[in-house]
Amino acid sequence: MIGLVQxxxxxxxxxxxxxxxxxxxxxxxxxxxxxxxxxxxADKLLAKLLKLRIFPDEQGKxxxxxxxxxxxxxxxxxxxxxxxxxGGNRPSFGNAAPPEVGRRLYDYFVAKAREAHPIVQTGExxxxxxxxxxxxxxxxxxxxxx
Numbered sequence: 395m396i397g398l399v400q401x402x403x404x405x406x407x408x409x410x411x412x413x414x415x416x417x418x419x420x421x422x423x424x425x426x427x428x429x430x431x432x433x434x435x436a437d438k439l440l441a442k443l444l445k446l447r448i449f450p451d452e453q454g455k456x457x458x459x460x461x462x463x464x465x466x467x468x469x470x471x472x473x474x475x476x477x478x479x480x481g482g483n484r485p486s487f488g489n490a491a492p493p494e495v496g497r498r499l500y501d502y503f504v505a506k507a508r509e510a511h512p513i514v515q516t517g518e519x520x521x522x523x524x525x526x527x528x529x530x531x532x533x534x535x536x537x538x539x540x
Contacts, residue, residue, distance in 0.1 A: 395435045395499070396475045398424040401448050401533035405468045407517040408524040415515035420465030421446075422527050426475035427491035427499040436503040438539045443467070444510060448533050456533075466513035470525060471500045493520065 399421055406416035423443060427436075449458035449465070460467065473496060477485035490496065497519050507514045517523045 417466030470517035
């Protein structure tokens with residue numbers, strides 16, 4: 395699975411003018427299941443995300459996790475993270491999991507996140523979403539789970 399994590403001071407997902415998920419300070423995670431991924435990779439990605447030390451401590455060093463800070467998680471499915479642009483100017487998405495597998499793994503990830511963390515909001519799988527965010531730092535980190 396591929397994750398793109400952004401430390402945010404606020405973020406929300408809007409679909410057809412309606413806010414479906416919103417957090418204050420925390421992490422926005424764009425997530426993509428790839429071909430061959432299974433629940434074990436979703437578990438690894440979640441464990442990494444919850445422990446990732448990218449929030450400042452009292453000295454301003456990135457030493458705190460979202461669990462340490464009590465921040466929110468906004469989880470958004472984004473199959474375009476699997477894009478392959480090596481063959482030309484039009485991306486290929488052949489590395490992305492088929493939609494039914496992607497949805498199952500996304501739903502699994504969100505359910506496990508809600509078990510492990512008190513503030514979890516989401517977008518909507520396969521919807522045309524508008525993601526609004528204030529990137530804090532900016533801090534943006536790709537997370538690959540192989």
